[in-house]
Amino acid sequence: MPTYLYFGENEFFLTRTIKQLKTHTLDQQWADFNYTEYSPESKETIPQALSDLMTPPVGSGGRLVHLPNSTLLEVCSKEILLQLESILPKIPSTNTLLITNTHKPDARNKSVKLLLEYAQVQEFPLIPQWQTQALIQQARTLADEVSVTLTTDAYTVLIDYTGNNTRLIFTELEKLKTYALGKTVNGVMVKELVSESAANSLQLANAIRLGNIAQA
Numbered sequence: 001m002p003t004y005l006y007f008g009e010n011e012f013f014l015t016r017t018i019k020q021l022k023t024h025t026l027d028q029q030w031a032d033f034n035y036t037e038y039s040p041e042s043k044e045t046i047p048q049a050l051s052d053l054m055t056p057p058v059g060s061g062g063r064l065v066h067l068p069n070s071t072l073l074e075v076c077s078k079e080i081l082l083q084l085e086s087i088l089p090k091i092p093s094t095n096t097l098l099i100t101n102t103h104k105p106d107a108r109n110k111s112v113k114l115l116l117e118y119a120q121v122q123e124f125p126l127i128p129q130w131q132t133q134a135l136i137q138q139a140r141t142l143a144d145e146v147s148v149t150l151t152t153d154a155y156t157v158l159i160d161y162t163g164n165n166t167r168l169i170f171t172e173l174e175k176l177k178t179y180a181l182g183k184t185v186n187g188v189m190v191k192e193l194v195s196e197s198a199a200n201s202l203q204l205a206n207a208i209r210l211g212n213i214a215q216a
Contacts, residue, residue: 002091002092002093002095002096002097003088003091003096003097003098003099003115003118003119003120004021004096004097004098004099004119004120004121004122005099005100005101005105005115005116005119005120005121005122006018006098006099006100006101006121006122006123006124007100007101007102007103007104007105007121007123007124008102008104008123008124008125008126009102009103009124009125009126010124010125010126010127010166011166011167012166012167012170013124013166014100014124017122017124018066018098018100021064021096021098022035022064025061025062025063025064025096026061026062026063026064027059027060027061027062028061029059029060029061030057030058030059030060030061031061033057033058033059034057034058034059034061034062034063034064035063035064035066036049036052036063036064036065036066037066037067037068038065038066038067038070039068040067040068040069040070040071045067045070045071046067046070046071046072046076046080046083047080047083049065049067049097050083050084050087052065053065053087053091053095053097054087054090054091054092054095055095056092056094056095057094057095062094062095062096063094063095063096064095064096064098065095065096065097065098066098066099066100067097067098067099067100068100068101069100069101069102070099070100070101072084072099072111072115073099073101073105073106073109073111073112073115074109074111075109075111076109076110076111080111081110081111081114084111084114084115085114088114088115088117088118089118097119099115099119104123126164126166127164128164129163129164132156132159135159135163135164136155136156136159138166138169139155139158139159139169139173140155142166142169142170142173143173145170146170146173146174146177147177148173148174148176148177148180148185149180149184149185150176150184150185150186150190151184151185151186151187153186153187154185154186154187154189154190156187157187157190157191157194158172158173158190158194160196161190161191161194161195161196162194172193172194175193175194176189176190176193176194179193
């Protein structure tokens, strides 16, 4: 099915998945001709995108039409709904429609209901900063990708310092791998190499509750 709907606040995983889809869909030699990203600000965005979506790709590979934060996920005119209803079942197999959004689309909207009938949907949620164990598990998964081993206390320190910034966690893991040279990374190494950049709201609230103004 050549329609994808990606949404969520985890910009790191969202961006990486978009890149993977582009690599899978496009021939890099023809990507400049066959990849189009339409800004939501223009009133002509949707008609142009739908026209482009039905146009055969140039050269080899497929065509990818990307609508970030698209107005298609909002209240659409009857004309646009009719166009969408007509086009979605007829998208050429060489072409792909990608719609991305930071927030979860409102399934009560007619356009969203229609898209959900045809689209492969994937959510990229941002783990709340207070869900420490979930963040540690995510860091373990990323560490496996990077091929670096951390001790249990190292993961705790890493999340304490980076919070739920997934991109930062991944970057710091790459840095730790370079420093460790195949050795297991412990908490002391993380404290030496990782900047404490997370604004830990729970620690802040606790400091305020205890009246520790200097720490807060």
